[in-house]
Amino acid sequence: xxxxxxxxxxxxxxxxxxxxxxxxxxxxxxxxxxxxxxxxxxxxxxxxxxxxxxxxxxxxxxxxxxxxxxxxxxxxxxxxxxxxxxxxxxxxxxxxxxxxxxxxxxxxxxxxxxxxxxxxxxxxxxxxxxxxxxxxxxxxxxxxxxxxxxxxxxxxxxxxxxxxxxxxxxxxx
Amino acid sequence: xxxxxxxxxxxxxxxxxxxxxxxxxxxxxxxxxxxxxxxxxxxxxxxxxxxxxxxxxxxxxxxxxxxxxxxxxxxxxxxxxxxxxxxxxxxxxxxxxxxxxxxxxxxxxxxxxxxxxxxxxxxxxxxxxxxxxxxxxxxxxxxxxxxxxxxxxxxxxxxxxxxxxxxxxxxxxxxxxxxxxxxxxxxxxxxxxxxxxxxxxxxxxxxxxxxxxxxxxxxxxxxxxxxxxxxxxxxxxxxxxxxxxxxxxxxxxxxxxxxxxxxxxxxxxxxxxxxxxxxxxxxxxxxxxxxxxxxxxxxxxxxxxxxxxxxxxxxxxxxxxxxxxxxxxxxxxxxxxxxxxxxxxxxxxxxxxxxxxxxxxxxxxxxxxxxxxxxxxxxxxxxxxxxxxxxxxxxxxxxxxxxxxxxxxxxxxxxxxxxxxxxxxxxxxxxxxxxxxxxxxxxxxxxxxxxxxxxxxxxxxxxxxxxxxxxxxxxxxxxxxxxxxxxxxxxxxxxxxxxxxxxxxxxxxxxxxxxxxxxxxxxxxxxxxxxxxxxxxxxxxxxxxxxxxxxxxxxxxxxxxxxxxxxxxxxxxxxxxxxxxxxxxxxxxxxxxxxxxxxxxxxxxxxxxxxxxxxxxxxxxxxxxxxxxxxxxxxxxxxxxxxxxxxxxxxxxxxx
Numbered sequence: 001x002x003x004x005x006x007x008x009x010x011x012x013x014x015x016x017x018x019x020x021x022x023x024x025x026x027x028x029x030x031x032x033x034x035x036x037x038x039x040x041x042x043x044x045x046x047x048x049x050x051x052x053x054x055x056x057x058x059x060x061x062x063x064x065x066x067x068x069x070x071x072x073x074x075x076x077x078x079x080x081x082x083x084x085x086x087x088x089x090x091x092x093x094x095x096x097x098x099x100x101x102x103x104x105x106x107x108x109x110x111x112x113x114x115x116x117x118x119x120x121x122x123x124x125x126x127x128x129x130x131x132x133x134x135x136x137x138x139x140x141x142x143x144x145x146x147x148x149x150x151x152x153x154x155x156x157x158x159x160x161x162x163x164x165x166x167x168x169x170x171x172x173x
Numbered sequence: 174x175x176x177x178x179x180x181x182x183x184x185x186x187x188x189x190x191x192x193x194x195x196x197x198x199x200x201x202x203x204x205x206x207x208x209x210x211x212x213x214x215x216x217x218x219x220x221x222x223x224x225x226x227x228x229x230x231x232x233x234x235x236x237x238x239x240x241x242x243x244x245x246x247x248x249x250x251x252x253x254x255x256x257x258x259x260x261x262x263x264x265x266x267x268x269x270x271x272x273x274x275x276x277x278x279x280x281x282x283x284x285x286x287x288x289x290x291x292x293x294x295x296x297x298x299x300x301x302x303x304x305x306x307x308x309x310x311x312x313x314x315x316x317x318x319x320x321x322x323x324x325x326x327x328x329x330x331x332x333x334x335x336x337x338x339x340x341x342x343x344x345x346x347x348x349x350x351x352x353x354x355x356x357x358x359x360x361x362x363x364x365x366x367x368x369x370x371x372x373x374x375x376x377x378x379x380x381x382x383x384x385x386x387x388x389x390x391x392x393x394x395x396x397x398x399x400x401x402x403x404x405x406x407x408x409x410x411x412x413x414x415x416x417x418x419x420x421x422x423x424x425x426x427x428x429x430x431x432x433x434x435x436x437x438x439x440x441x442x443x444x445x446x447x448x449x450x451x452x453x454x455x456x457x458x459x460x461x462x463x464x465x466x467x468x469x470x471x472x473x474x475x476x477x478x479x480x481x482x483x484x485x486x487x488x489x490x491x492x493x494x495x496x497x498x499x500x501x502x503x504x505x506x507x508x509x510x511x512x513x514x515x516x517x518x519x520x521x522x523x524x525x526x527x528x529x530x531x532x533x534x535x536x537x538x539x540x541x542x543x544x545x546x547x548x549x550x551x552x553x554x555x556x557x558x559x560x561x562x563x564x565x566x567x568x569x570x571x572x573x574x575x576x577x578x579x580x581x582x583x584x585x586x587x588x589x590x591x592x593x594x595x596x597x598x599x600x601x602x603x604x605x606x607x608x609x610x611x612x613x614x615x616x617x618x619x620x621x622x623x624x625x626x627x628x629x630x631x632x633x634x635x636x637x638x639x640x641x642x643x644x645x646x647x648x649x650x651x652x653x654x655x656x657x658x659x660x661x662x663x664x665x666x667x668x669x670x671x672x673x674x675x676x677x678x679x680x681x682x683x684x685x686x687x688x689x690x691x692x693x694x695x696x697x698x699x700x701x702x703x704x705x706x707x708x709x710x711x712x713x714x715x716x717x718x719x720x721x722x723x724x725x726x727x728x729x730x731x732x733x734x735x736x737x738x739x740x741x742x743x744x745x746x747x748x749x750x751x752x753x754x755x756x757x758x759x760x761x762x763x764x765x766x767x768x769x770x771x772x773x774x775x776x777x778x779x780x781x782x783x784x785x786x787x788x789x790x791x792x793x794x795x796x797x798x799x800x801x802x803x804x805x806x807x808x809x810x811x812x813x814x815x816x817x818x819x820x821x822x823x824x825x826x827x828x829x
Contacts, residue, residue, distance in 0.1 A: 032826075032827060034823055034826065034827075039248075043248070047246070047275045047276075049275070049280060050272075050274065050275025050276055050279040050280050051275060051279070053279050055280060055281070055282060056276075056280035056281070058281045058286035058289065058290045059290075061290070061294065061297070062272075062276050063297075063819065063822055063823060063826070065798065065814055065819070066754065066796055066797055066798055066811070066814060067797040069774075069797055069798065069799035069802065070797060070798030070799065070801060070802055070811065071802060072801065072802035072816065073802070074802075075802075075816065075820065075823075078820065078823075079827075082823065082824060082827055083827040084823075084827060097774075099774050099775075099797035099799065100774040100775075101774045101799075102774065102797050102799050105772065105799055105802075105803070109802070141280070
């Protein structure tokens with residue numbers, strides 16, 4: 001993830017945060033959430049939600065990967081930079097990973113990335129890691145609804161302050 | 174050039190499930206505006222035969238570079254569409270599917286929002302499709318060889334059955350010979366048949382089989398790879414005696430200066446440091462016990478007594494262990510269980526002087542080659558006048574085994590019968606609370622035992638410590654609580670404790686090496702134990718008493734069951750498909766840092782030390798992509814889920 005954040009030629013999370021942005025008070029604004037879904041549990045959970053006709057926010061967009069361990073947080077950073085306001089990373093419950101340990105890798109990477117976000121002054125709630133199993137359609141619907149609502153509260157990412165941070169790390173002040 | 178690629182988009186109306194929930198015309202119009210999209214078609218049910226026919230003929234006619242299909246249940250429908258592409262002469266991996274039903278029309282209430290979501294998802298699909306590359310379906314042979322681990326009858330019979338099917342079998346046992354508890358028994362429930370007479374021919378057949386290679390004693394130290402292609406490292410330990418040359422004549426045994434308790438006879442007798450593990454053990458011949466031989470023990474001497482005495486020059490002190498790697502397609506792990514240690518149940522009474530035995534120990538008295546040459550003789554050399562056989566010793570209680578092993582009641586009854594036959598005047602008491610005698614013959618077997626003269630003594634297991642044993646001058650007092658809640662006692666010459674089974678100690682290492690799950694009691698468990706012996710790691714099966722305590726028959730059945738699963742999977746000539754969406758490593762970018770080696774959950778990456786780069790083992794990679802996101806040099810990508818594809822999909826969704 002460091003190369004994205006440090007590459008001087010690229011638009012970075014920092015530059016996005018500092019850019020001029022839509023004012024949610026005056027313009028219609030719909031947040032956009034990208035949800036990375038692992039093929040075996042969470043994508044199936046989303047299918048189950050569909051089969052059961054649960055309501056999933058229209059602004060949450062699934063992107064299927066084989067394993068949450070494939071989710072490169074470099075790509076997460078880029079997705080935020082490119083215009084998403086929030087990211088969901090959903091994998092199999094701990095102990096259930098189809099590839100044994102992929103979700104544990106994701107958990108570690110997520111913790112590191114959260115620290116990076118805090119350092120940048122981006123609210124950590126913009127990137128949420130959670131577990132949804134294949135039969136948890138209701139849970140998928142709930143998690144996506146919570147995420148859409150939370151991102152709406154936080155406002156657009158490119159709003160100059162990126163929403164209030166709840167925790168400030170040593171290097172984040 | 175990506176800009177030259179022509180994308181054909183097919184939208185399935187899903188008989189109204191998609192088309193009634195959004196503005197289909199608007200979706201068609203929007204996606205048609207994409208510069209690469211040359212054709213957008215809608216169909217009422219694209220996954221049906223008509224839809225497939227339409228797709229096939231259009232691909233043949235228009236020869237698009239990429240196909241995007243929007244519709245419902247795409248993971249289920251994809252194989253059908255892939256077949257259509259293939260039949261139309263197009264690589265099936267050039268197909269991108271977008272779920273417009275479960276992920277869109279069924280979960281979004283507002284038609285306008287549904288339409289916008291569908292457009293964004295399709296745009297993401299088209300952008301991703303532009304970065305798709307043709308992938309190959311490659312195969313490697315599914316190795317039909319099998320590694321079988323364990324001494325148990327499950328392992329023995331599995332190896333034999335596989336040999337009948339001409340499979341190459343490597344049988345690895347921790348012990349000096351396969352056989353396990355079966356060869357320590359004298360009789361088998363329910364017909365009280367001679368156990369060695371059943372075991373010996375099986376062992377001989379194993380020993381003589383050209384298909385079975387026995388590595389005993391040995392251990393498996395690593396299992397790499399996947400079903401069809403496991404690379405298994407086996408370390409064999411030295412026996413110090415050439416089993417081909419040994420005749421076995423006993424001269425070395427007579428010459429050996431060492432005398433140690435014989436664990437095969439439950440230490441009821443002694444043996445030398447060079448010995449035959451048991452009569453009929455395989456491979457034939459003797460073995461030197463390193464721990465107790467004066468050449469190898471803590472203060473080594475240059476004793477050569479056994480070698481000097483051997484007329485065949487079979488003793489080889491210089492023999493060392495060997496390490497080798499074998500390739501097999503499957504593995505059956507069937508280690509023996511171990512009887513629960515009777516010393517832990519009644520330590521005071523188990524002083525080695527008093528006549529308190531475990532059931533397996535007592536059974537040795539009925540063996541002609543046993544410690545008493547087949548006579549039931551107590552420690553003072555006399556026949557017993559009275560014996561109490563206590564069920565549930567160390568079972569179904571918090572301090573010892575929490576469970577019922579399901580086999581000790583039958584063993585206890587079996588000993589009553591043997592004892593009444595050998596010493597007809599002996600008073601034999603069966604002390605139990607519940608009698609666990611399942612199956613079609615169990616109840617009749619128990620009744621018959623009581624009719625033969627065994628006295629049922631039914632006490633209350635839930636009361637206190639179940640049984641107290643007190644050593645007296647005349648023998649042992651067995652005390653408990655009867656069914657009326659009153660104290661009860663038996664004065665007997667000898668007590669037999671029928672103990673349960675617990676997993677063998679080796680199970681700890683096996684679980685680690687083979688990636689096996691264990692239950693809370695330590696037993697190996699199959700993933701779906703009711704229906705299969707397969708574990709979560711594909712190609713590996715568990716059987717035998719360390720996968721759940723049981724009697725010989727059930728144990729054997731489990732072994733055969735595992736063989737059935739292996740044989741129906743590992744068919745000669747049948748190949749295993751490589752994961753098409755596997756990782757690909759760019760040698761130019763790889764710095765050889767080894768991070769991916771540590772990350773891969775399947776040990777699918779090696780490091781080529783000469784070239785200093787990581788190297789994928791194609792047949793092992795499962796296509797999870799964890800290494801892609803771990804690589805600090807961006808040297809790894811995942812076919813079918815490349816970073817470029819994912820970025821394009823996300824860009825398409827965001828830009829709408």
